[in-house]
Amino acid sequence: LHYRQARFLISAATLAQCPTDVGAEVAFAGRSNAGKSSAINALTSQKALARTSKTPGRTQLINYFTIGETGRHLVDLPGYGYAKVPDKVKREWQSHLSNYLRNRQSLRGLVLLMDVRHPLSEFDQMMLGWADEAQMPVHILLTKADKLKRGPAAASLQKVRHALKEWEDLVTVQLFSSLKYSGVEQVHAKLDEWLAD
Ligand code: GTP
Numbered sequence: 001l002h003y004r005q006a007r008f009l010i011s012a013a014t015l016a017q018c019p020t021d022v023g024a025e026v027a028f029a030g031r032s033n034a035g036k037s038s039a040i041n042a043l044t045s046q047k048a049l050a051r052t053s054k055t056p057g058r059t060q061l062i063n064y065f066t067i068g069e070t071g072r073h074l075v076d077l078p079g080y081g082y083a084k085v086p087d088k089v090k091r092e093w094q095s096h097l098s099n100y101l102r103n104r105q106s107l108r109g110l111v112l113l114m115d116v117r118h119p120l121s122e123f124d125q126m127m128l129g130w131a132d133e134a135q136m137p138v139h140i141l142l143t144k145a146d147k148l149k150r151g152p153a154a155a156s157l158q159k160v161r162h163a164l165k166e167w168e169d170l171v172t173v174q175l176f177s178s179l180k181y182s183g184v185e186q187v188h189a190k191l192d193e194w195l196a197d
């Protein structure tokens with residue numbers, strides 16, 4: 001697929017405002033500041049397709065990007081676990097997310113981003129649980145891999161793989177760095193697999 005030709009399509013405040021549930025999409029989820037928007041930029045070789053920020057909670061809307069000319073989308077989800085969000089709003093967002101994973105027909109897979117230095121947070125495990133319930137495939141990116149030396153990064157990868165051993169049919173894991181563009185081809189291969197007809 002022609003990831004470089006990705007274009008912004010629409011922002012939705014709620015899942016009800018998302019585009020008609022046709023075509024194929026892959027959603028990017030993860031804690032605030034994990035690097036979802038940066039990953040979408042790296043994957044599309046565009047500097048500012050998705051807005052990024054040092055302050056967690058930058059992405060507050062569900063942003064849809066179209067790849068190429070057909071009905072294929074990448075979806076940048078707001079981060080979960082953002083500290084300043086009131087608990088009530090957090091809970092609402094959580095129930096929206098689990099509904100989305102269960103009911104969105106066009107959703108082919110979930111890219112779940114975790115900081116390589118502290119993966120598998122409570123929220124990450126919750127997402128994995130919902131994905132499992134929905135039988136939704138998950139591809140985990142251990143992001144900011146450039147922040148660790150090769151050895152510790154490999155150790156983190158092994159640790160996560162080991163922890164998710166029982167889910168290996170549905171869950172794959174890799175290292176990723178938006179800064180260094182490392183792991184981009186591996187993600188493209190996964191997206192190609194999911195978004196093929
Ligand atoms: P929210 O929209 O708040 O949920 O955050 P997000 O997950 O979209 O994170 P975003 O892409 O905005 O990145 C957060 C911060 O991490 C920014 O300061 C990025 O520059 C930085 N960052 C993202 N990816 C990487 C990476 O691979 N390496 C390094 N060193 N920094 C990164």
Ligand code: MG
Binds near residue numbers: 037038051058076079
């Ligand atoms: Mg973002």
